[in-house]
Amino acid sequence: MKIKNPKLTKTRQDKIISLVSRYWKRLLLAALCMIVVACANGAMALLVKPVMDDIFIRRNREMLVLIPGVAVLVFFLKGAGSYGSEYLMNYIGEKVIRFFRDSLYEKIIDLPIAFIHKEKTGALMSRITNDVNIVKGMVSTAVINVFRDFFSVLAFLFVIFYRDWKLALGAFIVLPLAFYPIVLFGRRVRKFSTGTQETMADLNSFLHETFTGSKIIKIFNLEVFEKKRFKKKTKELFRLEMKKVIAKALSSPVMEFLGGLGIAFIIWFGGLRVINGTSTPGTFFSFLTAVMMLYDPVKKLSKLNNTLQEGVASATRIFDVLEEESFIVEKKSPEILKGNFFEVEFDHVGFSYNENEEPALNDINLKVAPGEVLALVGMSGGGKTSLVNLVPRLYDATCGNVLIAGKNVKDISIKSLRDHISIVTQEPILFNESVKDNIRYGKMNATDLEIEKAARAAYAYDFIKGFPKGFDTVIGELGSRLSGGEKQRICIARALIKDAPVLILDEATSALDSQAERVVQKALGNLMKGRTSFVIAHRLSTIDYASRIILLKNGSIKEQGTHEELMAEKGEYFKLQAMQAAKGLNN
Numbered sequence: 001m002k003i004k005n006p007k008l009t010k011t012r013q014d015k016i017i018s019l020v021s022r023y024w025k026r027l028l029l030a031a032l033c034m035i036v037v038a039c040a041n042g043a044m045a046l047l048v049k050p051v052m053d054d055i056f057i058r059r060n061r062e063m064l065v066l067i068p069g070v071a072v073l074v075f076f077l078k079g080a081g082s083y084g085s086e087y088l089m090n091y092i093g094e095k096v097i098r099f100f101r102d103s104l105y106e107k108i109i110d111l112p113i114a115f116i117h118k119e120k121t122g123a124l125m126s127r128i129t130n131d132v133n134i135v136k137g138m139v140s141t142a143v144i145n146v147f148r149d150f151f152s153v154l155a156f157l158f159v160i161f162y163r164d165w166k167l168a169l170g171a172f173i174v175l176p177l178a179f180y181p182i183v184l185f186g187r188r189v190r191k192f193s194t195g196t197q198e199t200m201a202d203l204n205s206f207l208h209e210t211f212t213g214s215k216i217i218k219i220f221n222l223e224v225f226e227k228k229r230f231k232k233k234t235k236e237l238f239r240l241e242m243k244k245v246i247a248k249a250l251s252s253p254v255m256e257f258l259g260g261l262g263i264a265f266i267i268w269f270g271g272l273r274v275i276n277g278t279s280t281p282g283t284f285f286s287f288l289t290a291v292m293m294l295y296d297p298v299k300k301l302s303k304l305n306n307t308l309q310e311g312v313a314s315a316t317r318i319f320d321v322l323e324e325e326s327f328i329v330e331k332k333s334p335e336i337l338k339g340n341f342f343e344v345e346f347d348h349v350g351f352s353y354n355e356n357e358e359p360a361l362n363d364i365n366l367k368v369a370p371g372e373v374l375a376l377v378g379m380s381g382g383g384k385t386s387l388v389n390l391v392p393r394l395y396d397a398t399c400g401n402v403l404i405a406g407k408n409v410k411d412i413s414i415k416s417l418r419d420h421i422s423i424v425t426q427e428p429i430l431f432n433e434s435v436k437d438n439i440r441y442g443k444m445n446a447t448d449l450e451i452e453k454a455a456r457a458a459y460a461y462d463f464i465k466g467f468p469k470g471f472d473t474v475i476g477e478l479g480s481r482l483s484g485g486e487k488q489r490i491c492i493a494r495a496l497i498k499d500a501p502v503l504i505l506d507e508a509t510s511a512l513d514s515q516a517e518r519v520v521q522k523a524l525g526n527l528m529k530g531r532t533s534f535v536i537a538h539r540l541s542t543i544d545y546a547s548r549i550i551l552l553k554n555g556s557i558k559e560q561g562t563h564e565e566l567m568a569e570k571g572e573y574f575k576l577q578a579m580q581a582a583k584g585l586n587n
C-alpha cells in the first residue's frame, strides 16, 4: 500500500479553528485552569529549596509547619486546575466530534447514490465512527496537552533560571539533544497512521460484505477462502501497527536516555558548585527537581506531535468526504412540479455509469403519455433499471434530456420531483423498523387505516397479521423469516401509500409465484389507472395489460408496440415469448 504524508490545507485548518473558537469562553477558562496547573507545578519545584535549606539544614521549626501547609494548597490548586481543564477541553472535543458526525451523515445521505456505490459502505462508516474519534483526540487531548505542558515548561524554565542561571546555561547545551528524536519519530508515526486507518476502513467494509453475504459464503463453501482473505488483511494491519508501535515505543526510551546524559552533566556540574560553596544543596535539588519535572511535559509534547499527526490524517479523510461535490445539483430557483397527470419524455437520452465504459443507454427517444402504462422488457443488462432511474434523478442523463410534464427534470426542485414519483426497486429494501413504519415511509403522515388499506392492496395484509405483533412487528425481529415475495409486497404497499402520479415498478412482483403475481399485478393494474407507470417485468405474461411494450437491448429501444403488434413482428419480443413458453413460464 502506498502511504501518503497528509497535510491539512489552509482552508481546512481555518475550518477547524473557527469551529473550536466558537467555544472561546470555555477555552479561556480552560487556559486559566492550565496556567494554575503550571504555576502549581513550578511552585512544587520551588518548594524543594526551603525544605532542603530551611528544614533539613537550618532546622527551622516555623518552616516545618508553614511548608507542608503551602504544599497542601499547591496540590489542591493543581488538582482543581487539572479537573477544570480536562472537563472543559473534553466538552469542546465532544462538541466537535458531534459536529463532524452530524455533518458527515448529512453530507453522505445527500450525496448521489453513485458516490455511495463508489466508496465502500464500510469505509464511509469508518469515517463517522473511527476517524471522528481520532480528530477528537487531536482537538481535546492534544490541545489540553499543548497548553498545559507549554505553561508547565515555562514555569519549570523559570524555576531553573531563577535558581541557578549558570548551571541552567550549561544544561541547555546538552538537553536539546533530547528534542531531535521528537521530529524524527513524529514523521514515521504519521506515515503509518494513515496506512492503518486505510486498512481499518478496508477491513470494515470487508466485514460488512461477508457478514451480509454469509449465505453465499456457506453455500459456495467459501469459508476457508474468506478466512484466508481476512487473515491477509489483519496481517497487513498487524505489520503497519507494529511499525507504528516501534516508532512510538522507541521515541520515549531514546529521549529518556539522551535526557539521562543531561542529568548526569547537571549532577557533575551542579555538585561541583555545591562542593565549592558557590551554591547550596537546596538550590541544587530545587534545580534538579525542576529539570526532572520538565522532562514529563516535554515527553508529552512529543506525543502530542504523534496525536496531531494521526488527527491530521483522519481530518483529511473527513474533509475529503465533506468537500465532495454533488454532481446531481439543483438549479438556483428550481420549478415546482404541480398536478396529477404527467407526461414523461426521453429526448435523445444517453447514459453511462463511467466515462470510459460502454454506455448503458443510447439515444433513447420515448414519450409516455399521462396515465399510460408502459412495460419495459428485455434481456438482463438491457438498461431497464438504468432508464427508470433517470426519472427521479437517481442518476443524471449523460446526454439528452429527461422531461416530465414538459419540463426538464434538471429544472425542477429535486424534492418536488421525487414527491411525485413512487418506486418499487428491484431489490426489496426495508429498514429495521416496524412493518407499519416501513410502509409509512411512503407517506409520513399516513393513518393506521391508510397503512392497512395499502397493505391490503398489495396483498400483504394477511401475512402481516400473522406476525407476532402484526403491523408493529419490527423487521429485525423477524430475522430472515420474511420471504422474498413478502418483502416485495411490503415494498409495494409502501409505494402505493405514496399515491404519486408517476409509478415505477422494477420487477416488483418477480419473487411471487405466477398465480400470486397475477393477483398482485391485477391489483396494481387497478392502481395504475390514471398514473403514468413504468412496469419492468421479466415474465411477459404479467404485462399483457400494458398499453405499450418497449423492448430494450444493449441500451437501445429495439422494438415497441402492443403485445399483439410485437408478436406479429416476430422479432426479439416474439423470441422471448417463445423461450418463456418453452420453459413454462407463461402459466
Ligand SMILES: Nc1ncnc2c1ncn2[C@@H]1O[C@H](COP(=O)(O)OP(=O)(O)OP(=O)(O)O)[C@@H](O)[C@H]1O
Pocket: 117, 353, 354, 360, 378, 379, 380, 381, 382, 383, 384, 385, 386, 387, 426
Ligand atoms: N451502478 C452501476 N455501475 C456501473 N454499471 C452499471 C451499474 N448498474 C448497472 N450497470 C450496467 O448498466 C447496464 C444496464 O444495467 P441495468 O441494471 O439497467 O439493466 P436491466 O435491464 O435493469 O437488467 P436486469 O433485468 O438484470 O435488472 C449493464 O451493463 C450493467 O452492467
Ligand SMILES: [Mg+2]
Pocket: 384, 385, 386, 426, 506
Ligand atoms: Mg434491472
